[in-house]
Amino acid sequence: MHVNPSGPEHRERCRLLFPVAPVRFINAIEAQLPDGKKMTLIGITVIDPGGRAVRAAIMTIEGLLLFDASTRNDVITLYRALPPFDGPEFRRALLRDVQFLLLPPAGEPQQYGILNNGSSICRYGLADGMAIDVIVHPDNSWELQEYKNGSVATRIAKGTAAAGGLTGIVVLQGLQPQRYSLQLRPISVEPAKPNDAK
Amino acid sequence: MILSEHKGIHSGTRPFFVKHIIEKHAHLHTSGKNETLSEYGNAVMNYARLITMLFCAGFLLIGWTDSWESIRKESANISSISASFTQTKRMKILTSPLVSNGTFCFKGPNSVRWAYDEPVKSVLLLHRGTSKRFTQRHNSSWTEDAGIGAEATSVMLQEIILWSTGRFTECKGFTAELLAGTAPRIHLRPCDGSLAKIISGIEIIPAIDKPGMIQSIIIREGEGNTTTLDFADVKINVQLEDKLFRKP
Numbered sequence: 001m002h003v004n005p006s007g008p009e010h011r012e013r014c015r016l017l018f019p020v021a022p023v024r025f026i027n028a029i030e031a032q033l034p035d036g037k038k039m040t041l042i043g044i045t046v047i048d049p050g051g052r053a054v055r056a057a058i059m060t061i062e063g064l065l066l067f068d069a070s071t072r073n074d075v076i077t078l079y080r081a082l083p084p085f086d087g088p089e090f091r092r093a094l095l096r097d098v099q100f101l102l103l104p105p106a107g108e109p110q111q112y113g114i115l116n117n118g119s120s121i122c123r124y125g126l127a128d129g130m131a132i133d134v135i136v137h138p139d140n141s142w143e144l145q146e147y148k149n150g151s152v153a154t155r156i157a158k159g160t161a162a163a164g165g166l167t168g169i170v171v172l173q174g175l176q177p178q179r180y181s182l183q184l185r186p187i188s189v190e191p192a193k194p195n196d197a198k
Numbered sequence: 199m200i201l202s203e204h205k206g207i208h209s210g211t212r213p214f215f216v217k218h219i220i221e222k223h224a225h226l227h228t229s230g231k232n233e234t235l236s237e238y239g240n241a242v243m244n245y246a247r248l249i250t251m252l253f254c255a256g257f258l259l260i261g262w263t264d265s266w267e268s269i270r271k272e273s274a275n276i277s278s279i280s281a282s283f284t285q286t287k288r289m290k291i292l293t294s295p296l297v298s299n300g301t302f303c304f305k306g307p308n309s310v311r312w313a314y315d316e317p318v319k320s321v322l323l324l325h326r327g328t329s330k331r332f333t334q335r336h337n338s339s340w341t342e343d344a345g346i347g348a349e350a351t352s353v354m355l356q357e358i359i360l361w362s363t364g365r366f367t368e369c370k371g372f373t374a375e376l377l378a379g380t381a382p383r384i385h386l387r388p389c390d391g392s393l394a395k396i397i398s399g400i401e402i403i404p405a406i407d408k409p410g411m412i413q414s415i416i417i418r419e420g421e422g423n424t425t426t427l428d429f430a431d432v433k434i435n436v437q438l439e440d441k442l443f444r445k446p
């Protein structure tokens with residue numbers, strides 16, 4: 001996508017996606033797994049944007065806590081993990097997905113401006129040839145696109161409302177190395193304290 | 199006051215069938231460990247099975263100090279159960295509990311419906327030899343959840359048949375402690391380390407004003423995480439239509 005350089009208001013608009021204060025989200029998660037099977041879970045997420053900290057838990061509808069972990073400064077603290085959610089790769093991937101959705105990429109965008117369709121875009125370069133485009137459309141819906149080597153999409157997310165986190169319907173699709181999708185439907189949103197994300 | 203301790207598995211004493219149910223649960227959880235969907239399914243199904251069994255077992259606790267024979271005799275008269283429930287989940291990550299509501303139905307000889315109305319519509323069905331779990335998705339369609347397969351069906355149904363007819367066998371997974379007095383309750387504690395990682399204890403609280411009925415079940419997962427099930431509108435031996443036990 002070609003970025004037409006434009007004013008800083010577009011850079012500010014990209015920030016609308018992300019929470020600016022600690023907040024707790026409870027979501028119904030409809031997951032479609034790499035093998036095509038579907039399941040529904042409940043996710044609890046606490047984010048502390050200032051500390052770039054996240055705590056995430058997954059439970060069944062029946063109340064069985066399957067997974068609970070936090071991350072701050074790339075250090076993961078595991079509180080509980082039942083099979084098959086007890087592997088190190090799962091916890092890294094889950095927390096990476098949460099960070100992808102709720103924390104703006106570190107640093108300033110390499111480019112920002114406007115797309116030909118009128119949407120605001122901020123392009124962030126990451127390590128290892130990865131990049132993330134943050135896009136906010138004129139109707140306030142949004143997209144996150146992660147790709148590597150300039151063109152290979154690895155993860156995308158779409159949301160209905162750029163209002164500081166998981167406040168509307170959000171769909172996350174993993175494309176590389178495995179295909180899966182998560183649809184997050186809000187159950188509740190409430191302010192949190194920074195320590196709640198520990 | 200402790201009336202009995204570690205006596206739950208012996209006939210002629212206390213309502214130890216709850217222990218038997220949980221023993222089955224523990225056995226399946228310790229049968230191996232790998233990162234597969236089927237194992238996730240087992241975990242969910244076994245938990246669902248545990249809760250279902252506690253539901254059912256709870257309603258059958260006819261007289262906390264009665265003999266095992268009287269429990270068996272009374273349970274033989276149960277042909278159906280329906281109740282509403284409120285599930286309150288407390289976790290450290292939450293500042294206020296997450297509350298769910300639903301209904302539970304059992305119809306002999308082998309049909310169970312365990313349905314959540316909110317916050318996520320979900321139905322676990324056991325009917326005529328098959329077990330399935332459905333959830334209502336964002337587009338309002340009902341979808342069968344992965345992982346709730348046939349592997350647990352036969353065991354679960356066999357257990358239902360057992361408790362519904364009062365034929366309970368020995369259990370090694372939990373020790374039971376019956377505390378009588380003005381606030382009687384049963385404490386179940388896992389004696390198996392792998393099960394203790396999932397559930398650290400269960401507390402069953404009878405309804406004081408309704409003999410034979412359970413008021414609450416509290417499942418403790420450790421680290422201050424608990425699931426409390428409170429029951430209401432319990433009806434015994436009412437007419438339940440077969441369509442309740444089909445896909446919604």
